[in-house]
Amino acid sequence: MAATPFRVGFLLFPDITQLDMTGPYEVLTKLPGAEVHLVWKNREAVRAAGGMQIVPTITYADCPQLDLVCVPGGAGMNALLEDEETLSFLRRQAAGARYVTSVCTGSLVLGAAGLLQGKRAATHWMSMDMLKAFGAIPVPERVVVDGNTITGGGVTAGIDFGLTVAAQVAGPEAAKAIQLGIEYDPQPPFDAGSPTGAGAALTEMVTQAAASRQAERAAAVARAAARLAKPAA
Template sequence: MNITFLLFPNLTQLDFTGPLQVLSRLPGARVALAAKSLAPVPTDAVLTLNPTHSFDDCPPTDLLCIPGGFGIDDAMRDEETVAFVKREGARANYVTSVCTGAFILGAAGLLAGKKATTHWAYHDELKRVGAEPVKARVVRDGNVFTGGGVTAGIDFAFTLATEIAGEEVAKAIQLGLEYDPAPPFYAGSPDKAETPVFEAMTERYAPRVEAFRVALAKAMKQS
């Protein structure tokens, strides 16, 4: 199976590295990291990523995965990036995203009429790309799989692993990675976070979400 991850500047590294760690362990997996060029790609957390392929020489993909991050504002307006996603999404068996990567799929026209999820702060914006927002950690609609924010990418990847290779293989990968979440507290979703915590994060995200809305409007006009 050819698995292709899209790389773009200022992506959220865990949106990418979480699913990568799981999916790269699938039997027969061949992973391509595709970007506009082979230049190192900066992330939001110091880590720099090295693409394995440019858009021009990337092999046809069976599974296309789009991570999110603040860099989506530029990525979803970049003609080469959107054209690549359209091309690979049209022939992939699985079209997928994590977090706000859903909006790059949306800019490429791949979420129209589809149920989808994304990071909670951007969830309602899915309607603007023609998707039906569903509040869930992982959502499947046909061959389109979307994951919620950041760490949801791990659950998303195990959902895909089960679909592709079966439950026993997915469980074996889970054991190998010792993925057994036991957080010190439960504040990882708007439904579980205490009100002061939720209000503080909503206020913190407000300027960022407003800038995203402007970028999304421009991206949809270009599509």
């Protein structure tokens, strides 16, 4: 008799940062018994940041109960903070999932769904303080595990996140074998992958370039947090 599948669902949405999803996707598809879904409201191709077209494999309505639900990040997640259809889907899935997870700014969407209250969580460095609006405890680490909630930091941390999940699900040796198979042995040419390494001048330049998006995000976070705080009628 076949083993019970381990069902993984990555949320898709327009203007997603594809590496937030494709990094851990590459890892988790290699888990024994993995059944990986790309989930969105419909099955029309989604345009990621940079123009890549990604085709959902299943809709919210048709998605089975997942063992792991993951929300990636990207500029397009701003809209999801106030998208009740998406937030309701996440709440339903989280109620029965073994793991509730995110990569990068996807953690803010979990927060908007009310799933991070009192939880330690990671996100992209530029949006770290926004987690507090949802009652989460920001932690500037590559991967943060708090019970069944696992959150990854910005973009490339998705691979670290995937390997952390793989170790939890299948054991450290299985995760190490996946790491070796994908030759994940990062040795970047520059020490500029964090504000600490990049220095104040470069950090300020990158922050200013994203100022408009971050202002929109902060406003959406504030509105989403206010709705969470409002007592049910």
